Amino acid sequence: MQRLSGLDASFLYLETSTQLLHVCGLIVLDTSTVPGGYSYGRLKEELGIRTEAIPSFRRKLQDSRFNLDHPVWVDDADFDIDRHCHRVAVPAPGGREELAELCGNIAGQPLDRARPLWEMWVIEGLDDGSVAVMSKMHHAGVDGVTGASMIAQLCSLEPDSPRPDPADSAQGAGGASSLEIAVGGLLSVASRPVKLLQIIPRSVGLLPRWIDRARRGDAMPAPFTAPRTSLNGTLTSHRTIAFTQLDFDLVKQVKNAFGVKVNDVVLALCSGALRTYLDTRRELPDKSLVAIVPVSVRGKSDRPGTNQVSGMFTELGSDIEDPAERLLAIAEHNSTSKEHNETLGATLLQDWSQFIGQSVFGAAMRLYSTLGLAERHPVVHNLVISNVPGPTDPLYFLGALIKAMYPMGPIFHGAGLNVTVMSLNGQLDIGLMSCPELAPQLWDLADAFPDALDELAKAAVTRA
Known part of the structure; x- marks a missing residue:
């Protein structure tokens, strides 16, 4: 397990139904560069393979009712890409206003804290034939640098890049029992006066x-x-x-x-x-x-x-x-x-x-x-x-050329x-x-x- 720092946990405590503290990003893609052609199923499959090799995408929150300190990260043993990757079409005529309205609705929904705190929405039906991806990551798990780094691990400088070897992935958060979380929290709180x-x-x-x-x-x-x-x-x-x-x-x-x-x-x-x-x-x-x-x-x-x-x-x-x-x-x-x-x-x-x-x-x-x-x-x-x-060079997201990447932080x-x-x-x-x-x-x-x-x-x- 990995215990959240106070600053990481504060973004959980600060969150209310009206003050949502996830970080968003809107990526606009030229899918004509995808090797073998674009399909939602192929993109989701590729996303699932790559996130399996990136521990930050597979960790979730866990706590104990007897824990006196901040929650911990643990590996999600039931990780399923279908719970995090969704498909939607933008309303006609599919211009920037319709895209922004749809993304605003997505941004206004809280993340499920029982699962790894991120989602990606693949948005089709844009008037210029592009495909957009709206991402949401909770601020408890990312800042500006780490959020960009996680997205960068899904990107490459060439449309056809080799898939990562899961054996080379960094070590995950591991697991934890309620007793381990509570005892670790007690020891941490005991050192606070010092x-x-x-x-x-x-x-x-x-x-x-x-x-x-x-x-x-x-x-x-x-x-x-x-x-x-x-x-x-x-x-x-x-x-x-x-x-x-x-x-x-x-x-x-x-x-x-x-x-x-x-x-x-x-x-x-x-x-x-x-x-x-x-x-x-x-x-x-x-x-x-x-x-x-x-x-x-x-x-x-x-x-x-x-x-x-x-x-x-x-x-x-x-x-x-x-x-x-x-x-x-x-x-x-x-x-x-x-x-x-x-x-x-x-x-x-x-x-x-x-x-x-x-x-x-x-x-x-x-x-x-x-x-x-x-x-x-x-x-x-x-x-x-x-x-x-x-980056100063062209970047590809799961094989698709990135035309724009609009980051959006919480309010x-x-x-x-x-x-x-x-x-x-x-x-x-x-x-x-x-x-x-x-x-x-x-x-x-x-x-x-x-x-x-x-x-x-x-x-x-x-x-x-």
Whole structure:
């Protein structure tokens, strides 16, 4: 068995019927490249063979009523690909709106915790003859890096790649009895007081140092200081998605012209699109929007667990009209926030999350959701923005050429928009996830991204 870390388990405890914490991805495929031709049966068979050799696809949750610690992963002895791979057709005429509506319905359904926490929906009937695959993986089992890695293990650089040898697969989670889970949990909980004494001295001075940095002007934005917009409310169980694709070479031209980083340009694209979206609705705040950006701590943290991340708050410069000034301001904010985040320590979030208890934390989250408390306190942050680097070469998913791969992360009460970006084969694929009650016209936001890139590209030419 493999016990979940506190951070991994927190995504289970945070989940409610309206705050679903799985990570989604929409892959659009050109099936003409599949050796021997495409059929759903052949794709499902290939998926089943490959997932059998990848232990992360075959592990499920297990717990004991006497367990005082977090649940554990065990191998699913009854793993069946038919429980995880499904087939559906998009309604006519099969355009992007129909595809997005169908995927939003899929994203709004919880995963079955009695089985390995993932699903794939093969979607046929698209108007251009493509086939799409909508994937769902619970955040307890993946972060941005591991989720991309699991999908990558189903991909190849050639359409006809050899199948993996099950003998070469990594060791699985194993099994566990209720007694083993309970005893292991008791021993882990018994060591917590010692761990608490270790992290309190490192944490007690964080607030004074944060205040001191803020006075000097080199602190990232503090939580609860973001302006409120229509995107910052209580979620329902419904989900809406949208997506768009940009020229990654043009993004890099902007990066080079201004001497900034790709992530700075990505945030500037989000800022420009949000300015247009909110201004059209006459709700653009005078104060800058604040985003939280997941930061990988792989290689910096020695703590166990799948989720190896921390969070960085940064301003989006949405109060700045000029796109060039906005991009440079974002780059400066990012530099400050990154340096400040690093001073907090790579393991701070992981260490404190170990003390999260399921019974208390889960009940508190359900009460928070039921009472709509996200609308009764200052906004913690406006949205989540994540940037996942992808391969620069063409990629094939089970033999089919990938035309686009739109990642979509979860949304939270009070921050009902997630923008996740992935670069792939010269394109920048952007996936948006929200709640239709908060963003009924999410396509307006998606369609604002190309214009945001155009204005940055024009500013880059002027600068050159």
